[in-house]
Every structure is written in structure tokens, then in C-alpha cells.
Amino acid sequence: MVDESRVHSARRYNYWLGGKDNYAVDRESGDQIAAVFPTIRTTVVENRGFLRRAVTHLATEAGIRQFLDIGTGLPTADNTHEVAQRIAPDSRVVYVDNDPMVLVHARALLTSTPEGRTAYLEADLRDPQKILADPALREVLDLGQPVALMLIAVLHFIESTEEAKRIVGVLLDALPSGSYLVLSNGTSDFADDETRARFAGLASRGRLDAYPRTAAEVSSFAEGLEALEPGLVVVSDWRAGDEPEPRPAPAEVAVYGIVARKP
Template sequence: MVDDTRVHSARRYNYWLGGKDNFAVDRESGDMIAAAFPGVRITARENRGFLRRAVTHLAAEAGVRQFLDIGTGLPTADNTHEVAQRVAPSSRVVYVDNDPMVLVHARALLTSTPEGRTHYLEADLRTPEKILADPEVLDVLDLDRPVALMLVAVLHFVRDDAEAREIVRTLVDALPSGSYLALSHATTDFTDAEGRARYLSMIDAGQVDAYPRTAADLALILEGLEVLEPGFVAVSEWRPDDDGPRPDAGDVAIYGVLARKP
């Protein structure tokens, strides 16, 4: 059931990206956060740029042909399978999201090339074992071959550090060596003390639900994986593909990281 009385992160993010698939509650929440943090629309845009560049790298340079994209979001430009299949039409992508509205749109819009496959699963990141045991997921993805796990702007909705670590460990353990994790994650590492205090007070008031982590927190979550160059940087600084001016990392406030399972 699609609930239009409760804010949903996918719809609010769609609003920040200039999309139309959102309700009044999502716009109100989006405007309130944007009033306190005017950079948030930049964050959304830059985060999409990271996703595009990371998938392009994975498909073109690393030769990855399978993607497990958890926290899909509402379809927009350059969705994971479009970017991957542009490089390699045989790429297979499983999209997972816990918002039923995302899945309705995804089924309609995220259609595969004839050579590749796409699949959509309504499931929660917090129950990774269910995702990994789903027969259709296992029909699309061969877990004996490298998979790129995409956790792009979703892990920060899991507040508890131990739970976040366990989720990533469960998912990564199921994938073979040579698999990758593309992660983007909210942070206040680039924010000044006043902005950080403001952000934390909005979390306490239940006005934002993206819990920031530091680079050190994320390094613990990624323990056992090789973090590839350039390491932990704002998504906008992650292997930019043009020389244009880039926004201030403090406005972006979200890390982009690519790691490989040895």
C-alpha cells in the first residue's frame, strides 16, 4: 500500500531532484530540510553523479556484469541498469527497495535490454538474508560470479552501527572475491560545528532520518574490503569526469566510496 500521509525518503529525494512522484508530506519535509541545509538538492544531484560514475567504472573498467542495487529510489535519469547496460548490454541488475511506490514505478520504467535482465524485489535492507535467499534474485544473479552491491544513499537510514555493520557483512559474505561495494553515506565530517549541531538536533526532533557517519565509522563497516582510490571523499570528489567547478564538500555532506572484496 502506498501511504501518502507519511514522509518517504524516496519521494522526498525525488522532490529534491526535481521529480513529480511525491506527495505534499514529502515536499513539506523536503522544504524544511532544505531551509536548514540549502545544499541538500546539490547532495541529491551529486549523489546521482557518483552512482553513474561508479557503475560506469564497475562495468567498463572492472568488468562487473551483475549489480544488486538496494535502496533503488524512484526511477530518474541514469538508473543503474541503464548505465551498466550502456557499457555492457548483458548486465543483470536486481533492484531492491522497501517502498511499494518505488517498485510500482520501477517495474514500469526500469526495463532491461534484451541481452540483460532486470528484477525488482520489495524487501528491506534490514533483512539481508531474505534478499539473498529470494529465488528470483538467485535466478538473475549468479552469486558464484562477482556482483557489485550498491548501497547508495540508503545505509544511513539504519541508525545502529552494529546493525549497519552486520547488514554489510551478511551481504558481502554472500558474494565471491572480486565483488564490489559502492557506498554513499550521509556525513557531517565536512560540516562546521554549528551546522553539525543543527543537523543532530533535527535528528533528535525526528525531522531528518539520514544518520551521519564519520569516515572512521564507515571504515569499520567496510572492514575486510579494499577501499579503492580516492578513498573516503565527498561523492562530488569521487573520480569526477569533468573539470567543471565542484560544490563545496560541506554542502554535499555525503561520502562516496568504492571497495573491493579481496
């Protein structure tokens, strides 16, 4: 059921991206965060740019044809299957989100090319075994072939880094060698004292539902994998050579990204 009285991160993200699929409660939360962190719209646009560049690279250079995109968000411009299928029409994408609002809009994620396939599962990242065992996932993805596991701006909703690591481990264990992890996670590594104090204020009033991580913590999710160049960087700097200059400062973006290959 869609609960209009509770903040949903998918709807709040949609608000920051300029979308219309959000309610007053999401806009209020979005504005509170924007008051503390005025460049949040730069953050979300840059995070989407990272998704687009990472999928483009994997489809073009790495020959990846299967994507498992968990924490999909509300459909917007350049969803994973659109980016991948523009390059390789036979790409297969399984989307997963736990927000009923995303399910309501999932039709827009199911506009696959005839050569490819897409599917949408309503499921929770906290139960990775259930996601992996879902017959709809098995119908679309062949787990004997490489898969790009996409965890973009979703792991920071899981408070415990140990628990998040366990989840990433379970998912990666199910994928063969040659698979990839594409991950982004918020950070306060670049924040000044004033911004930190304002975030702490929001958190103490129960108004913050995302947990920033340090570079070391985010890197630990890719332990045992081979990070592609340039390694762990702010998302706006990941292979952004063709993006308009000047690039935003790391403190304005405050999200780390990494793409890494399972050996």
C-alpha cells in the same frame, strides 16, 4: 500500500531531484531539511553522479556484469541498469527497495536490454538473508560470479552502525572474491557549529530520519576490502576528473562515497 500521510525518503529524494512522484508531506519534510541544509539539491545530484561514475567504472574497467542495488529509489535518469547496459548490454541488475511507491514505479526499472536482465524485489535491507534467498534474485544473479553490491544513500537510514555493519557483512559474505561494494552515506564531518545545531533541532523534533556518520564509521563498512583510488572521499570528488569545474565544497555535499573490491 502507499501511505500519503507519512514522509517517505524515496519520494522526498525524488522531490529534491526535481521529480513529480511525491506528496505534500514529502515536500514539507524536504523543505524543512533544505532550510537547515540549503545545498541538499547539490547533494542529491552529486550522489547520482557518484552512482553513474562508479557503475561506469565497474562495467568498463572491472568487467562487472551483475549489480545488486539495494535502496534503489524512485526511477530517475541514469538508473543502474541503464548506465551498465549502455556499456555492457548483457548486464544483470536486481533492484531492492522497501517503499511501496518504488514498487508502483518499478516498471521503469524493468526495461532491460534483451541480452541482460533486471528484476525488482520489494524487501527490507534489515533482512539481508531474505533478500539473498529470494528466488527472483537467484534467477537473475549468479552468486558464483562477481556482483557489485550497491548501497547508495541507504545505510544512513539504519541508526546503529553496528547493525549496518552486520547487514553489509551478511551481504558481502554471500558474494565471491572479485565482487565490489559501492557505498555512500551522509556525514556531518564538514558541518559548521550552526548547521550541526540546526540539524540537532530537527532531530529533537523527530524530523530527521537519517543518521550521518564519520569518515571512520563509513570506512568501517569496507573493512577487509581493497578500496579503489581515491579511497573514501566526498562523492563529488570520486573520480570526478571529467565533471564540470568548480566541484562543490565537501560541506555542500556532505556524503562520503567509497568503492572497494572483495579480495
